[in-house]
Amino acid sequence: MRDIVFKNRQQDSRINYRGSNPGRLENLTDAVFGIAITLLIFNMSNPNSFSDLLTFTKTLPAFILSIAFIFVIWNEHVRFSEIYTLNDTWLSVLNTLFIALVIFLVYPLRFITLFLTNFFFNSDISLRIDGHQVPDLMIYYGFILSGLYLVLFLFYKRAHGLKNEMDFNPFEQFYTSAQLKRLVMMISVPLLSILLTIFLRGYSSFWASLIGGITYFLYSPAIFFWLRSYHKKAAGFL
Secondary structure, eight states: OHHHHHHHSOOOTTSOOTTSSOOHHHHHHHHHHHHHHHHHHHTSOOOOSHHHHHHHHHTHHHHHHHHHHHHHHHHHHHHHHHHHOSOSHHHHHHHHHHHHHHHHHHHHHHHHHHHHHHHHHOOOOOOOOOGGGHHHHHHHHHHHHHHHHHHHHHHHHHHHHTTTTTTOOHHHHHHHHHHHHHHHHHHHHHHHHHHHHHHHTTTOHHHHHHHHHHGGGGHHHHHHHHHHHHHHHHGGGO
């Protein structure tokens, strides 16, 4: 899968792709992502009647979102490893932590998937959560998401520290710095969601949950402005 993505992805001629041939660590990480998706699938409700089948079908939109999120995180890892490789002790340690967080993400992601299905479709999937616990769920999920992006930030931070050993060209130095800035943004949004949820839950569990969830929509304008700035500055390296 990683090889197919690499061969079909549009490559930047200004970047030296040092990890174009995946090693065993990259393959292990891919296998873990496959396990994560498998766990997500097999922990869904088993349809034992037609009514159960209809309920199971209602989980499809939220399930697709879950798979899409796992793919986004996987693609972040692929993008890093194909440019910088993971042939470094500290990067190997960070990769182990990254794998652990991916596996730890599965059950919270499954829980949110089923919770959203109940919320939007008024289905009766059995979940033990009270209204006043939903803000805690948002906080829980926010910490895992920010943790994943923090590890990715440390990946790029380590690569930036090895710029002389990896013989970065000027564009690669710019690219690495730009990714660090992007990941600070990716970490900040879930942390902001956590802070707002904590602040508002003393007043209303409903508004704390709603505002905590809406906060994630900040990703869209933030990524838009980052991309515009990135492409404008990257054009100077042509």
